[in-house]
Amino acid sequence: MDTILEVNSVSKSFPIKGLWGRTKGVVSAVDQVSLILKEQGTLGIVGESGCGKSTLARLLLRLIEPDLGEVRFRGQNILGLRESEMQHVRKNMQMVFQNPYSSLNPKMTILDNVAFNLWVNGESKQEARKRAHYYLDAVGLPVSYAGRYPNSLSGGQRQRVAIARALVLEPDILIADEAVSALDKSVQAQVLNLFQDLKKEFSLSLLFISHDLNVVEYMSNDVMVMYLGTVVEKGPADRLYSKPYHPYTQALMNSAPSMEVGINTLNKHTPIKGELPSPLNPPSGCRFRTRCNFAEERCALAVPQTIEVGPDHHVACFLYETGNEARVVS
Template sequence: MTAGTAPLPSVPPPSVPLLSVRDVTMTFPGRRGGRSAPVRAVDGVSFDLAAGKTLGLVGESGCGKSTTGRMIVRLLEPTTGSITYDGRDISRLGRRELKPLRKDLQMVFQDPHSSLNPRQTVARIIADPLLVQGMAAAGARKRAAELMEMTGLIPEHIDRYPHEFSGGQAQRIGIARALATGPRLIVADEPVSALDVSVQAQIVNLMERLQRELGLAYLFIAHDLSVVKRVCNRVAVMYLGRIVEVGDKERVYAAPAHPYTQALLSAVPLPDPVAERARERITLLGDPPSPAAPPSGCTFHPRCPKAQEICRTEAPLLRVAAPGEAREVACHFAAADNP
């Protein structure tokens, strides 16, 4: 084993998901006095994530992606539902019970600079999780230097402050901090959306390498479907707090079953100019409804070009898109469109 490389974590049997989310909701209360209605930011989300794999969670801004990620690492407490990690329901654990599990569940945030304390050195930022877990200061500093090298940073810069680093370097610091405790699952909340395109590729390459070396599982939250296509094994598409389609990446991208997924993929630029000009772009009318006052029935029906009367009155359940297919979709007409 080379210096600075953490040992591979134990991996549960393939049939048992590392993370299992079932019917999770998150409702934020309205303002006092009833001046605004409660907001259901996440509405019955369910999915599984296997050890060492990557699930992409995609959708428009405000659909509940980040709220879902924060509930998984217990920065937010779900209103209802269960979050099972490695066979244990962690959705209702108290602070003391959660502490030993924190080392296994870490998060990388969207804005690298705002997620780093400007008054702390890189040494302290990366070492903090280790100090919380009880490691001595000298050992934590040594580990921080190893993690800097592992993530492509210069260990000699360990006493610098976040403002002395570029955006890409600052995100590497955030990744190093997430790796400090040797996690098995990392929630990456749009980790490249605030970076230049060339830097995005570097960070994606880094995350892929770390996954291979350390056996990490990622919940990769993003709105850029081209990035998700590269890094993820499975894709879950969210709309207004609900998952409307989830399945293997190849199947979802090749033949999207839900009209919303079709619209999202039609907006992804193609590298072939001829194919780009020839294909049909699906334009969604209007903006997503407010989660404080969602439409009746299927919440997508006001913007859906295929909506019929049943869509206005009955909410579709997430079900298998077609017999024998490892994909689920919440649409009344998806199976007919994609037999």
């Protein structure tokens, strides 16, 4: 499969202001993150709250500017593009957010919520509404819903509208940021299946962000695990789930309750020890070391390099350095 999106060593820090506007410190929200999204593939991004998933998504669309790194869409580094050129890229990379309540305009009908994105891109009202109808149908909403307002819809139906609104611009990439997290489990399953169907129907590449390991496993071909702004492990979903290497991935899997679609053999419900450190003052070296059962002195002294532990399977952990194979945990 070809690469549609390639991200190289992207970083973003936010200065935190204290009293009188003085800078109190810096939150390192995304640190040297690299990823590859394959054409018509699904890359799942998973990690605890605050690990930088949404910041990363916003960086890809340049809704916030990266401090460092490269974002290549179909080979072109988009970080150097002018705002007018970025509009074309943003049309091709659409986002669906967690909260369908706040992302829809309550004063517009469902149809116009979907058509709006086309009007602002210069389409006539008539043509925009025609296409909006097509996409409302594609996401499984009955024609009779077109004239309704968002407040008369359920959470799942509103999320379908939000998906139609993203699709109407005919993007190549859909970035779903916790798109099913606010929904009940049964509705979640329906919307996940909808994503799968739409992906095939419209040849989409999907970046699927969630804190829920089971959901990510169900959706993804490839998975990337983030911890406090860094990537600790990434690889093909089947490999990563059947044999997680990084102590954090293992701990995450052991603490995740299983769902029908997800892991069960790994489900031991052991919470990850300790508190998540403040991103204002992340641990030196490996950021996971303060909660890691395998931490040793050097973990504090240097950031572990990424090591290939299997085909396309990479881990950032000293345990897997050459000569250390005997220590490999399984």
